[in-house]
Amino acid sequence: MGLDTAVKKPHEQLAAFLADDLAAVDAMIRDRMASRHAPRIPQVTAHLIEAGGKRLRPMLVLATARLCGYDGDDHVKLATTVEFIHTATLLHDDVVDESGQRRGRPTANLLWDNKSSVLVGDYLFARAFQLMVAPGDMRVLEILSNASxxxxxxxxxxxxxxxxxxxxxxxxxxxxxxxxxxxxxxxTESGAVLAKADEDMAKALFEYGDALGICFQIVDDLLDYWGSAATGKNVGDDFRERKMSLPLIKAVAHADTDEMIFWKRTIEKGDQRDGDLDAALALMAKHGALDATRAEALVWADTAKQALSTLPDHPIRAMLHDIADYVVARIT
Structure with missing residues (x-):
């Protein structure tokens, strides 16, 4: 593949392979997040977009388009669309969750205010829709608008x-x-459809993206209880926000009467005290909830890799395969 795979992580290998495309996406992001009349828009957007994210979602558009033989430049518009949709949802999520930190930095709603975060998120959604119609492909538009x-x-x-x-x-x-x-x-599907891939190939790439996304979220939810500062997660945020993520659902499903009293107090009523997170972790360990969640993440990673098995041999296919392993690497 012409890449030093011994030192690069899978997403870094893919980024190196797609370097020119990613540079074009970054240039389009900077151009389209600008505003002649509202300087706060690029300020808020830049704070989040430039915070060190891996650009995984836009890379998936670029990668699948190239994997399917696309040689135009509309995939850059779709990749930018996906990054804007993702950034808009992050801005809105931080307001809903009342978050104070993301990727190790203060959130936009903390630095500015909730109104700015919501409205800039709305602006990015609007920009995304402007970009997704540009290729003039109704099926691509349908895929991305349905996803929104x-x-x-x-x-x-x-x-x-x-x-x-x-x-x-x-x-x-x-x-x-x-x-x-x-x-x-x-x-993953829009990249294939843009490249005019056949239905089987587009379906396989849809299934890969679906399984990878599920795996990604399960791992993220698991690390909320199983992570550390090194993983970039604030351990216990989901517990404090009383989110019914998979580890908690599994622990509650096996709870006895006394344990249900604990869960009702901490999750239903929100009466959380010192030591409750440790108690929750102990209950999850008692019932094997964290190990069971880990096992499910690995199953979804395997499902993603299996979806690629019908695709033609290609350096990008190999890198997408490795990315599925990388997603679960932090819990193995």
């Missing part, structure tokens, strides 16, 4: 399931498919 609606639906569903101890694993999966996996699968 699904993401919002998933966020609302998560909001309604928070503090609800009756939330099932099926409902959790619906939330995850909405708020996270929808953008992954839209990224």
């Amino acid at each position: 609606a699904t993401i919002a639906e998933g966020e609302v569903l998560q909001l309604t399931t928070a503090q609800d101890l009756s939330t099932t694993e099926d409902t959790y999966l619906t939330v995850v498919r909405g708020k996270t996996a929808a953008l992954f699968s839209a990224a």
